[in-house]
Amino acid sequence: MVRVGLTTERLVQAGAELADEVGFDQVTVSALARRFDVKVASLYSHLKNSQDLKTGIALLALEELADRGAAALAGRAGKDALIALANVYRDYAAEHPGRYAAAQLRLTPEAAAASAGSRHSQMTRAILRGYDLTEPDQTHAVRLLGSVFHGYVSLELAGGFSHSAPDSQETWTRILDGLDALLRNWPAP
Amino acid sequence: MVRVGLTTERLVQAGAELADEVGFDQVTVSALARRFDVKVASLYSHLKNSQDLKTGIALLALEELADRGAAALAGRAGKDALIALANVYRDYAAEHPGRYAAAQLRLTPEAAAASAGSRHSQMTRAILRGYDLTEPDQTHAVRLLGSVFHGYVSLELAGGFSHSAPDSQETWTRILDGLDALLRNWPAP
DNA sequence: ATCATTTGCCTAAAAACTTTAGGCAAATGC
DNA sequence: GCATTTGCCTAAAGTTTTTAGGCAAATGAT
Numbered sequence: 482m483v484r485v486g487l488t489t490e491r492l493v494q495a496g497a498e499l500a501d502e503v504g505f506d507q508v509t510v511s512a513l514a515r516r517f518d519v520k521v522a523s524l525y526s527h528l529k530n531s532q533d534l535k536t537g538i539a540l541l542a543l544e545e546l547a548d549r550g551a552a553a554l555a556g557r558a559g560k561d562a563l564i565a566l567a568n569v570y571r572d573y574a575a576e577h578p579g580r581y582a583a584a585q586l587r588l589t590p591e592a593a594a595a596s597a598g599s600r601h602s603q604m605t606r607a608i609l610r611g612y613d614l615t616e617p618d619q620t621h622a623v624r625l626l627g628s629v630f631h632g633y634v635s636l637e638l639a640g641g642f643s644h645s646a647p648d649s650q651e652t653w654t655r656i657l658d659g660l661d662a663l664l665r666n667w668p669a670p
Numbered sequence: 671m672v673r674v675g676l677t678t679e680r681l682v683q684a685g686a687e688l689a690d691e692v693g694f695d696q697v698t699v700s701a702l703a704r705r706f707d708v709k710v711a712s713l714y715s716h717l718k719n720s721q722d723l724k725t726g727i728a729l730l731a732l733e734e735l736a737d738r739g740a741a742a743l744a745g746r747a748g749k750d751a752l753i754a755l756a757n758v759y760r761d762y763a764a765e766h767p768g769r770y771a772a773a774q775l776r777l778t779p780e781a782a783a784a785s786a787g788s789r790h791s792q793m794t795r796a797i798l799r800g801y802d803l804t805e806p807d808q809t810h811a812v813r814l815l816g817s818v819f820h821g822y823v824s825l826e827l828a829g830g831f832s833h834s835a836p837d838s839q840e841t842w843t844r845i846l847d848g849l850d851a852l853l854r855n856w857p858a859p
Numbered sequence: 860a861t862c863a864t865t866t867g868c869c870t871a872a873a874a875a876c877t878t879t880a881g882g883c884a885a886a887t888g889c
Numbered sequence: 890g891c892a893t894t895t896g897c898c899t900a901a902a903g904t905t906t907t908t909a910g911g912c913a914a915a916t917g918a919t
Contacts, residue, residue: 484884484885484886510876511877521876521877522878525878525879
């Protein structure tokens with residue numbers, strides 16, 4: 482009986498790869514066990530249950546996204562920063578569709594609190610420092626940017642913008658132009 | 671042996687109710703059979719498979735949403751129309767979270783073609799008639815509005831905006847003000 | 860009204876996934 | 890070298906999906 486060296490870390494990591502290959506909803510404890518050439522029950526020493534695995538993948542994706550965002554924002558401000566962060570989300574979703582889907586998982590309040598969620602809103606707030614917004618408008622703008630990034634990326638991932646002109650990249654650029662213009666000229670109530 | 675009168679219609683309808691009650695991913699052929707107090711295999715005379723049920727719920731939700739949208743747009747134009755359609759999505763998601771989740775299901779190309787998807791983009795285009803946009807900017811704007819509506823509603827549904835000031839309704843209003851301003855002043859490339 | 864046909868829900872059964880319980884052997888530590 | 894811990898195992902029960910074939914109820918023709 483050879484020990485493969487399973488750990489929660491490795492399982493979550495492999496689960497994330499599996500998600501990118503076959504889709505997040507196809508990620509199962511059984512499939513993961515097959516991938517390690519190990520019996521299913523063995524995974525339950527490292528995972529509480531299958532939900533635990535999915536939550537782990539979601540948290541991993543949120544961390545990776547936040548790391549990429551932080552790297553992209555370093556040394557940038559204003560529209561430059563806006564575009565950089567927006568592209569982090571879009572590119573990550575394109576590279577890692579399964580992980581991106583995982584990041585959309587409805588987390589329990591505890592898991593959400595332990596997640597990189599707050600790093601994400603902090604990054605968006607950082608971008609807004611380049612614009613002239615004060616509270617509560619800044620919060621409104623944080624929510625708008627989150628909505629556009631997430632909404633656009635998930636519609637694009639769902640194939641909503643393919644097979645029709647103009648191409649998606651063109652729209653993306655123009656939408657970011659639009660958001661920049663809007664943030665520079667945020668209407669009073 | 672009493673006949674319950676199962677039909678694909680009734681099953682999809684009940685599946686939609688189930689989705690709203692327990693969440694779309696908890697919708698299963700077994701659960702549906704229990705709800706009708708009928709054996710599971712009996713449903714397979716009316717449903718090709720479990721994916722078929724989910725697709726049916728998604729198509730139902732897209733139709734219902736399009737119907738509500740059409741009703742809301744009747745007799746409205748400009749910002750008034752924008753707000754009306756936006757609220758259709760938001761209110762529908764609040765009333766029918768399971769159906770709304772279903773509407774996000776990745777459809778096969780055939781199912782997508784048979785869906786109310788095109789009605790949705792047509793409605794958004796109708797709104798833009800009140801603004802001064804020509805192609806391809808109109809398409810960019812259609813995609814922006816779709817992204818914001820979908821993005822905001824799903825983040826809100828995921829609980830992203832609860833438990834923090836300002837409240838979600840306030841942000842929603844201000845975002846729609848912002849979109850209206852942006853559409854009236856869409857930046858050139 | 861009777862009989863044939865169709866239809867609707869049934870039982871049975873196989874395959875896949877989830878999860879728990881308990882066991883043995885390998886790794887670890889004294 | 891031995892005791893303990895740890896890691897992966899077998900076994901087994903429960904749930905879901907899906908197919909195949911059967912019987913009874915509804916439908917419709919004579």
